[in-house]
Amino acid sequence: MKFARYSSIVVVIALLIFAILGFDSLRTAISEKNERQQSAIKAAQHYSDIKQIEHVYTYSGVDSYDVVIGISEEDERIAVWVPRLHITKSNKLFIRKLEDGIDEQQAIDIVTNKLETKKIVSVTLGMENEVPLWEITYIDSDDSYCYYYVSFDGGEFLKRYCI
CATH class of the missing domain: 3.10.450.40 (Nuclear Transport Factor 2; Chain: A,)
Structure with missing residues (x-):
């Protein structure tokens, strides 16, 4: 005891x-x-x-x-x-x-119009290799945590990966 x-x-x-x-x-x-x-x-x-x-x-x-x-x-x-x-x-x-570039909402719209997303987690303005970009972090339809990158200048797709 x-x-x-x-x-x-x-x-x-x-x-x-x-x-x-x-x-x-x-x-x-x-x-x-x-x-x-x-x-x-x-x-x-x-x-x-x-x-x-x-x-x-x-x-x-x-x-x-x-x-x-x-x-x-x-x-x-x-x-x-x-x-x-x-x-x-x-x-x-x-x-x-x-x-001169797309705004945060336009970046979100690009992702939500192209992909099946459950939830947008965050949106961040950044830069890689002197290319201004938006990083959109989201949960996809398979419950994966994903990152989607579009250019700040015109919203062109740069890269995407999920973990």
Whole structure:
């Protein structure tokens, strides 16, 4: 009887420790993402004429970018792709007017019109090999977790894979 009681106490303490460690890890990850996005916003403000920030997408593909969406000094909506690594000649920042490409809803429509999707999980603006793109993550009719990539410029299919 005493063994069961002590075992229960040990299990509760262990679960409490794991919960605290898990919460701390989550808090750290969120904090790091927020810091990275703030750094991307500062870079976008420094290297472009963005004056008002609307949204920041975080893209982790072959190349990793934080994409800052906002309003320019000319009152145009723009996207600024800020590489996660330091900005260099080979790892540069890209700026595009949003009107020059398809928007998030158009990217979703391309996927939902071509494929049988159960649920759109997320839509992220990103870039690979200097090609701006939309990454649409979804659950397909077979309950597979899938990624579909279309170009920002015209919505052309780039690649797709499911896991």
